Amino acid sequence: MSIVKRNNLVFPSLMNEILKPDWFGGLENYKSTFPPVNIQETETGFELELSVPGRKKEDFNVEIDEQILTITSETKKEEEVKEENYTRKEFSYSSFKRSFTLPETVDEDGIKASYENGILKFTLPKKEEALPKPKRLIEIGK
Numbered sequence: 001m002s003i004v005k006r007n008n009l010v011f012p013s014l015m016n017e018i019l020k021p022d023w024f025g026g027l028e029n030y031k032s033t034f035p036p037v038n039i040q041e042t043e044t045g046f047e048l049e050l051s052v053p054g055r056k057k058e059d060f061n062v063e064i065d066e067q068i069l070t071i072t073s074e075t076k077k078e079e080e081v082k083e084e085n086y087t088r089k090e091f092s093y094s095s096f097k098r099s100f101t102l103p104e105t106v107d108e109d110g111i112k113a114s115y116e117n118g119i120l121k122f123t124l125p126k127k128e129e130a131l132p133k134p135k136r137l138i139e140i141g142k
Contacts, residue, residue, distance in 0.1 A: 035052045046103075047122070048069075048121070051118060052073065052118060052119075053117075055075060056115075059075055060115065067104070070097065071099075072095070078090070102124065105130035106124045107127045111123065
């Protein structure tokens with residue numbers, strides 16, 4: 001038995017055109033600036049990676065408040081071209097805010113961040129008491 005996704009719309013392509021957000025132009029090129037995130041747990045902590053290419057490390061603001069890690073970024077760009085018969089001025093603005101609730105096992109003082117090749121990477125170490133304990137031999141007494 002397999003799961004089959006069904007589209008019950010009579011004219012799916014027509015419905016997509018009607019429900020499209022760009023009837024009058026302007027939103028057609030709208031793109032979400034919400035960066036994708038990878039989170040991985042290791043034995044010693046967590047690794048969090050955000051894909052945010054085209055920025056500088058100075059563009060990021062990272063805060064921790066009551067076990068909530070908040071990452072924000074804002075970039076603005078202006079370009080003006082003046083020619084003999086016309087002037088073109090373009091503005092670009094991009095921002096995002098992502099928040100993550102940290103588990104109680106994370107050592108907030110040991111968090112490290114780096115930005116390289118468009119990847120903002122965080123290393124979130126676990127507290128000493130949360131680390132896996134090595135196997136030990138227990139002797140049986142009398």
